[in-house]
Amino acid sequence: GAVVSQHPSWVICKSGTSVKIECRSLDFQATTMFWYRQFPKQSLMLMATSNEGSKATYEQGVEKDKFLINHASLTLSTLTVTSAHPEDSSFYICSARDQRDVIEKLFFGSGTQLSVL
Amino acid sequence: GESVGLHLPTLSVQEGDNSIINCAYSNSASDYFIWYKQESGKGPQFIIDIRSNMDKRQGQRVTVLLNKTVKHLSLQIAATQPGDSAVYFCAEGISGSARQLTFGSGTQLTVLP
Numbered sequence: 001g002a003v004v005s006q007h008p009s010w011v012i013c014k015s016g017t018s019v020k021i022e023c024r025s026l027d028f029q030a031t032t033m034f035w036y037r038q039f040p041k042q043s044l045m046l047m048a049t050s051n052e053g054s055k056a057t058y059e060q061g062v063e064k065d066k067f068l069i070n071h072a073s074l075t076l077s078t079l080t081v082t083s084a085h086p087e088d089s090s091f092y093i094c095s096a097r098d099q100r101d102v103i104e105k106l107f108f109g110s111g112t113q114l115s116v117l
Numbered sequence: 118g119e120s121v122g123l124h125l126p127t128l129s130v131q132e133g134d135n136s137i138i139n140c141a142y143s144n145s146a147s148d149y150f151i152w153y154k155q156e157s158g159k160g161p162q163f164i165i166d167i168r169s170n171m172d173k174r175q176g177q178r179v180t181v182l183l184n185k186t187v188k189h190l191s192l193q194i195a196a197t198q199p200g201d202s203a204v205y206f207c208a209e210g211i212s213g214s215a216r217q218l219t220f221g222s223g224t225q226l227t228v229l230p
Contacts, residue, residue, distance in 0.1 A: 043206065113158065
């Protein structure tokens, strides 16, 4: 099956710093990727839809200046958590859909555990 | 839609027994359904999918049943093993739609020795 690579797997940073998370589709091209946030024992919470070559679409309540998304190529989307604070600590997951598929199957990255001190 | 802020329902089964995980979906227009498995600290993994023109589909040790009348989806795992312990999510979507999948709230499956 298709592989989505997400890096880093975990990151610890100081409050006020910025953290970049990468999501790559390794063997397919993805015009659309999705970013989620997940708290312990809870479901996936969609943050934004990343569109190649255009601006991301953010879900209600998600600050676009806080969570910067760039989708510069058909295989890479990045999420940058700017000026991170302890409340931003969470598990972040990306997913991608093979643009050749007519169905909605999503392939997920392995997730990034962010801890802000 | 997504169940933000809800804690996961749980299901405990004895090793070797069969597991049944249920999911109710909301959109009658959805014609494509997927089950994902998420182990602790990892991203969701695809298990099995089914289109609305089917009511049953089998994989290796897993079976998905779809009841469109009551908008209900279930995942059956045969001879449950310790490695099956994880959170299971169902997702619904519409073929050819630009909309992303809508995820259920998930079920925590624990396999007891």
